[in-house]
Amino acid sequence: MIVCLRTVDVPADRRDEYLAWIAAGAEVRKSHGILAELVCEPTRGDTVVVTVWPDHVTFDGWIATPERDALTASGAGASRRPRRASRLPCGTMAAGGTALVGPFPAGADSDEAKDAYDRLRRRVLWTMPSGLYVLGARDGDRLNGMTLNWATQVSDEPKLLAVSVEKPAFTHELLLAGRVFTLNVIDREDRAIVRKFTKPVEVDRAARALNGFPYREGTTGAPILVQAVGYLDCEVRQTVDCGSHTLFLGEIVDAGFNKAEESAVLRMEDTRMNYGG
Numbered sequence: 001m002i003v004c005l006r007t008v009d010v011p012a013d014r015r016d017e018y019l020a021w022i023a024a025g026a027e028v029r030k031s032h033g034i035l036a037e038l039v040c041e042p043t044r045g046d047t048v049v050v051t052v053w054p055d056h057v058t059f060d061g062w063i064a065t066p067e068r069d070a071l072t073a074s075g076a077g078a079s080r081r082p083r084r085a086s087r088l089p090c091g092t093m094a095a096g097g098t099a100l101v102g103p104f105p106a107g108a109d110s111d112e113a114k115d116a117y118d119r120l121r122r123r124v125l126w127t128m129p130s131g132l133y134v135l136g137a138r139d140g141d142r143l144n145g146m147t148l149n150w151a152t153q154v155s156d157e158p159k160l161l162a163v164s165v166e167k168p169a170f171t172h173e174l175l176l177a178g179r180v181f182t183l184n185v186i187d188r189e190d191r192a193i194v195r196k197f198t199k200p201v202e203v204d205r206a207a208r209a210l211n212g213f214p215y216r217e218g219t220t221g222a223p224i225l226v227q228a229v230g231y232l233d234c235e236v237r238q239t240v241d242c243g244s245h246t247l248f249l250g251e252i253v254d255a256g257f258n259k260a261e262e263s264a265v266l267r268m269e270d271t272r273m274n275y276g277g
């Protein structure tokens, strides 16, 4: 049996059920967004649709449509056992409830061809090397830290850093309101950290800790993780609406190392995760 995990939006109360499928020997095919590894720590509790095909099962993060004849696997009265559905190609929709995203190349006219192209494009996107960071944000008394890999320097005069943040994220709200952020560069030895920052964190002000990780306030007031190798402390100068995400351009107002400069730092390729695509 092949289980296609197409979404990160697995409700926490169904976690064990999903893990049971995997434990039962299912092959987990990485197909979309954030992958199997994160199913263990789901970030949101959206409706999940389970569609059963003759030879595999798909878990999808959108509301069932009549054509798909799929089972809405959460919500009142939903059965715990998936039932068979009409045979449609796996993944004619993208995770999150949106249709496949074009443009499509000439000749990709059928749903199957579009789906194949969508998967191909995603795989190419995922080959792009990137770092993996914890983005700190603050608005007044509200603090957060969020796992992020879409970050890059975009100008050296002024010193501008760009981070792209999902609109539904709590961090997005903080960035719009507080207009400051820190980019925490993570030690490769600390890769487990990134799984702790995929949903709004628990802030312990007395202990000055985010999800148990000690922090101090940067020049801007945004949190700097004490165990980060280094940090860039930024004030937001511009925002660019990119559709699903907003690009925040921050001017670096402070930077520093917390650990030895030569420490190996975390990159996406050091994990089994992907994002976006």
Ligand SMILES: Cc1cc2nc3c(=O)[nH]c(=O)nc-3n(C[C@H](O)[C@H](O)[C@H](O)COP(=O)(O)O)c2cc1C
Pocket: 034, 038, 043, 132, 144, 145, 146, 147, 148, 149, 150, 151, 164, 165, 166, 168, 169, 170, 171, 172, 194, 197, 198, 199, 200, 201, 245, 273, 274, 275
């Ligand atoms: C490996 C990985 C990379 C991620 N990269 C980004 C990113 O670049 N931008 C983004 O908006 N979310 C990214 N996320 C998703 C956020 O961490 C996630 O949506 C989180 O729930 C947002 O947290 P918040 O609601 O606490 O702000 C990534 C997640 C993982 C696991």
